[in-house]
Amino acid sequence: GMNILGQMVAGSETCLFETPLTITLHGSRPVDAVTNPQPNIYKGIAVSGALELHGKRYHRTWSRLSKTAMPGDTVLLLQHPVNWEPGQTIVLVTTAMKDSREWHQNEVLNISSIGSCSQPGVGAVIYLSSAVTYRHLAIGAYQAEVGLLSRMITVQGNPLDSEPSDLDPRNCTYVQYPSSPGGEKRSIYGSQSRPCPNTELTGFGGHIIVTAGGVGRMEGVRLYRMGQTNVLGKYPFHFHMLGNSPSSYLKHSSIHRSFYRCISIHGTNNTTISENVAFDIVGYCFYLEDGIEEDNTLSFNLAAHVHFIGEAPWGNGQTTQINKQSSSLTNPADSTAAGFYITNIHNSIIGNAASGGYAGFAFPFLQRPIGLSKNVNMNPAIRTGVVFNGNTAHSSGWWWYHSGPFYFSGSLYYENSTDGVTLVYNAGRDQSKGIRRPCKIDMCLTSGGCDDWCPSDKRAWIQINNSKAFLTPSDGLNSWSGRLEVLGYEAHDMGLSLEALESGFWIDKMLATCRTGESIAVPSGVNVAWMTGNGFFWYDTNQEHIITNSTFRNCGYRSSLYNQYDNSTTRGCGNNTDTSKGCTDQSTVFGFLTHSDTYNPEVMQATKQIVFQNCGRRFKLHDWRGATANSTVSGRLQNWVDYDGSASGLGEPTIIGSGQSAAGLWWKVEPSGEF
Numbered sequence: 001g002m003n004i005l006g007q008m009v010a011g012s013e014t015c016l017f018e019t020p021l022t023i024t025l026h027g028s029r030p031v032d033a034v035t036n037p038q039p040n041i042y043k044g045i046a047v048s049g050a051l052e053l054h055g056k057r058y059h060r061t062w063s064r065l066s067k068t069a070m071p072g073d074t075v076l077l078l079q080h081p082v083n084w085e086p087g088q089t090i091v092l093v094t095t096a097m098k099d100s101r102e103w104h105q106n107e108v109l110n111i112s113s114i115g116s117c118s119q120p121g122v123g124a125v126i127y128l129s130s131a132v133t134y135r136h137l138a139i140g141a142y143q144a145e146v147g148l149l150s151r152m153i154t155v156q157g158n159p160l161d162s163e164p165s166d167l168d169p170r171n172c173t174y175v176q177y178p179s180s181p182g183g184e185k186r187s188i189y190g191s192q193s194r195p196c197p198n199t200e201l202t203g204f205g206g207h208i209i210v211t212a213g214g215v216g217r218m219e220g221v222r223l224y225r226m227g228q229t230n231v232l233g234k235y236p237f238h239f240h241m242l243g244n245s246p247s248s249y250l251k252h253s254s255i256h257r258s259f260y261r262c263i264s265i266h267g268t269n270n271t272t273i274s275e276n277v278a279f280d281i282v283g284y285c286f287y288l289e290d291g292i293e294e295d296n297t298l299s300f301n302l303a304a305h306v307h308f309i310g311e312a313p314w315g316n317g318q319t320t321q322i323n324k325q326s327s328s329l330t331n332p333a334d335s336t337a338a339g340f341y342i343t344n345i346h347n348s349i350i351g352n353a354a355s356g357g358y359a360g361f362a363f364p365f366l367q368r369p370i371g372l373s374k375n376v377n378m379n380p381a382i383r384t385g386v387v388f389n390g391n392t393a394h395s396s397g398w399w400w401y402h403s404g405p406f407y408f409s410g411s412l413y414y415e416n417s418t419d420g421v422t423l424v425y426n427a428g429r430d431q432s433k434g435i436r437r438p439c440k441i442d443m444c445l446t447s448g449g450c451d452d453w454c455p456s457d458k459r460a461w462i463q464i465n466n467s468k469a470f471l472t473p474s475d476g477l478n479s480w481s482g483r484l485e486v487l488g489y490e491a492h493d494m495g496l497s498l499e500a501l502e503s504g505f506w507i508d509k510m511l512a513t514c515r516t517g518e519s520i521a522v523p524s525g526v527n528v529a530w531m532t533g534n535g536f537f538w539y540d541t542n543q544e545h546i547i548t549n550s551t552f553r554n555c556g557y558r559s560s561l562y563n564q565y566d567n568s569t570t571r572g573c574g575n576n577t578d579t580s581k582g583c584t585d586q587s588t589v590f591g592f593l594t595h596s597d598t599y600n601p602e603v604m605q606a607t608k609q610i611v612f613q614n615c616g617r618r619f620k621l622h623d624w625r626g627a628t629a630n631s632t633v634s635g636r637l638q639n640w641v642d643y644d645g646s647a648s649g650l651g652e653p654t655i656i657g658s659g660q661s662a663a664g665l666w667w668k669v670e671p672s673g674e675f
Helices: 332-336
Strands: 002-004 007-010 021-025 044-047 050-054 062-064 075-078 089-092 107-115 124-128 145-148 153-157 207-210 215-219 221-224 237-244 249-251 254-258 263-269 272-274 277-282 286-288 297-299 302-307 322-324 338-341 348-350 353-355 359-362 387-389 392-394 406-408 411-414 423-426 462-465 468-475 477-479 484-487 490-500 505-508 511-513 534-538 545-553 590-594 603-613 619-623 639-642 654-657
Touching: 002 007, 021 044, 044 050, 145 277, 145 302, 207 215, 215 237, 302 338, 322 332, 332 359, 332 423, 338 353, 353 359, 359 392, 468 477, 490 505, 534 545
Parallel strands: 002 044, 007 050, 021 153, 044 207, 050 215, 153 221, 207 237, 215 249, 221 254, 237 263, 249 272, 254 277, 263 286, 272 297, 277 302, 286 338, 297 348, 302 353, 338 359, 348 387, 353 392, 359 406, 387 462, 392 468, 406 477, 462 484, 468 490, 477 490, 484 505, 490 511, 490 534, 505 545, 511 545, 534 590, 545 603, 590 619, 603 639
Antiparallel strands: 062 145, 075 124, 089 107, 089 145, 107 124, 322 423, 411 423, 639 654
């Protein structure tokens, strides 16, 4: 390893390094690597001075297909011009719905030559040394990403002592290895394939850590076979407890086959992580470690083919099994590894793309910081957002129907809050530790402390702007925390466009295309028609949401029972006989849930300027109380203010309410008036 007390320099910001340079780090994994970590210089580059690696810039570092690539093709059309070179390696990212170690459709390919094309929408032509194996879609709704993996400078782990010795044989099923809860021999839409448990835990690549006031500036660098599985702090690139470090960055680089993360921003603020390509990653990739990291910029990065560690949490309701820290799972949240791990929303997250993983963008709930920052007087869950704009995520959400590309859920905390030793992660709905409630003032500095209620005039909303989710059988965006403004959001080829499970959502200019009409790539035996094609669900208690200026396209089941508004032969998400692009007969544009006979929801929702395009079933009440249960308060007092009648189809202000006889004339609020 290396200990950089002064400077290590290759190139500069104004004179980029254009000669191939490879740094190889050596060292075998000790048996006690997790419980007794080696010094930072063991198979690593420890920087307390300055690390300046500036390789030739390849622009763009990633693009998207301009035209669908079919099996047998040897030419790719990209949307943007690139200065890539013959002989370089690229990744052609999947547009299948599932992305997992044992089944995926990502492809690593080599460039034979580069060309140009005058055709509108085509920025570059990539000629390949070998043919494409799978179909990779480029349609109006979404397009596959293509990322450059090669760089002029490479920092890598030695191939002889970096690769895991416990490789996944990729032949395991839920029949061989049942999972919690209940030990069921699980099937996911007809498939029982899964990563083999307790495998690929011994990867031991190199690592780079910038610490003790050091500065790290890297661009145009390939980090290959880096990261050490479950070894705390040993990541491909790690800004460690630097405080404010505005001059540090990682840009225009690639992280390929990492055994633990991509980059960790740890106790560090004001860094820039931009235009990087990450592929084949164990654990969370772009990682805000303790929850105190703020004012960093993560922009235009691509994370693809991300692998969770351990057992993917799932459950039959809104809860999952609990994961605890152990020698085989250092951060139990890695059981839901995603491309982006955002423990504190007070950062700028712009133009990134995530493919694969348990989720694409994960926003776990931390009531207090963890790790080395556990004694900092802060509540990450009340911090306000800076910018979240233009991000996309796909091919995730396979493992549980509440997870998805954008996942505001999961609580991470210490089992014993006084000793701060063992981390516990609950991936499901866990409000026992509080809820996300952004506040314009820092409540931790008030007399009431971090957990005091934010004054009503100081409450803030987190904005999710111009973001897109596609190709997931579950939810495009799920949040068990309220106070979200979801603006300009798109969802395509989804089970459910958006799941709002806490009060206080405003959803504006949403486009929900439940089925695009493309055949969906899934493992053998999977029946797409067992998946839903739902638009939005109104839940039954403590839910107050507004949807405006939004379009639902090809949502809801196609049946002669539901042709009151549209009798097109192509309407809706299809039917339950089309196994490659259909949907279950329970699919609907708007769903209503009835669980409770206790809580009075009063006015629950409002809509304005809703558009239905080629939709099937528009409304469905899901009553999960049982056939013999009494009618519920929420069933009797369901109130929907359809401001302009665009949702009801009546074209005038409408209240859509309960039709149960027990409701009576519920809109009569006083003898002389009606609501």
